[in-house]
Amino acid sequence: MTQKEFTILFAGGGTGGHLYSGIAIADWVRDHYPKAKILFVGTPFGLEKTIVPQSGYPLETISVSPLKGSGITLRLKSLLRMPQAFWRSHKILKKHRPDLVIGIGGYASGPMTLMAHFTGYFTAIIEQNSFPGMTNRLLGRFVDKVFITFEKARDFFDPKKTELTGNPVRSWEVDRQEKPARPFTIMVLGGSQGAHSINQAVVNSLPALRDLQSQLKWIHQTGSQDHSMVEAAYTKQQWQAKVFDFSPHLQAYYSQAHLVICRAGAGTITELRLMGLPSILVPYPYATDDHQKFNAQELVAQGAAEMCLNENLDGTYLNERIRYYLQEPDELQVM
DSSP states (O other): OOTTOOEEEEEEOSSHHHHHHHHHHHHHHHHHOTTOEEEEEEOSSSTHHHHHHHTTOOEEEOOOOOSSSSOHHHHHHHHHHHHHHHHHHHHHHHHHOOSEEEEEESTTHHHHHHHHHHTTOOEEEEEOSSSOOHHHHHHTTTOSEEEESSGGGGGGSOGGGEEEOOOOOOOOOOOOSOOOSSSEEEEEEOOTTOOHHHHHHHHHHTGGGGGGTTTEEEEEEOOTTTHHHHHHHHHHTTOOEEEESOOSOOHHHHTTOSEEEEOOOHHHHHHHHHHTOOEEEOOOTTSGGGHHHHHHHHHHHTTSEEEOOGGGOOHHHHHHHHHHHHHOHHHHHHO
16 A cells, blocks of 8 residues: 555544535545545435435445434334344445444444544544433443543543544635625524524514614525525515535625524534524424533633524524624624
8 A cells, every 4th residue: 555545444423514524534645645435324314315425525425323422212123123233234344344433423333433443443433512421422432532622521432542533624715804894694503404593583583683784694594494484584574595405515695694503513503602602592392312502512611602502592582682793793792
């Protein structure tokens, strides 16, 4: 193997937060080592089935589903799938013989990364969250290296093989120029699949904010299920709004935003830090081990965001907070 001829296998996916950290590394490798071979392994069910091919990388799949957070019937089915998932992982490793296997998060990373470890491959994981999920807590005992985003995650892994690197991000042309004073632009994100509770709260806030219509503009990623409902609400009330269900290229929208209302997934948190954007974080209440709340607490402790628990989020809350930040721009600057 020469310096430029090697194979990297990225295992995992399910959500954009997991996938894009792997794609960020893959893009860097592809730019600097054109002869390198890159492969992703995920499930047939997650976002990887479309995002990975769109990003220009081959995808192999294994049939695996979560063991935690599901009913007893689904857990049993998941357990019964495990032997097949490990066998499929072994076949993929034998076929491609990677020089490095990186688990990027999500339950698909478990069988592949474990099989790679036990068959002698060099392995690593990326932990994007402050509170690691069950899969990475298990994998951390076996892999050669652990790369973490938050200092607090170090408590869960062997310090001798753990590195604080931050979360890998795609190459962006970051616009850090001064934003125009008006219109005050609010960006709404629910993660790669949208967030119904955030979408509904925003829609419910619109009538109360109508006196500010000339001062406000919205950029709203809705997810596919709520797209029509949200777009119709903005259109009916004649708001300035850009509404879309999903985009992998958010940097142009971030550069316009004064305030972001969003979930607290690791990918979103990283992008907010990169862009220096103030935010109202609404952690997904059903995230495994409530890890999004721990992510949000990191930014709140730094004075970079405020957090609203999902059960407290409604149109009245958003109406009050948006009016507050319009009247207190210095608060946004501090954040």
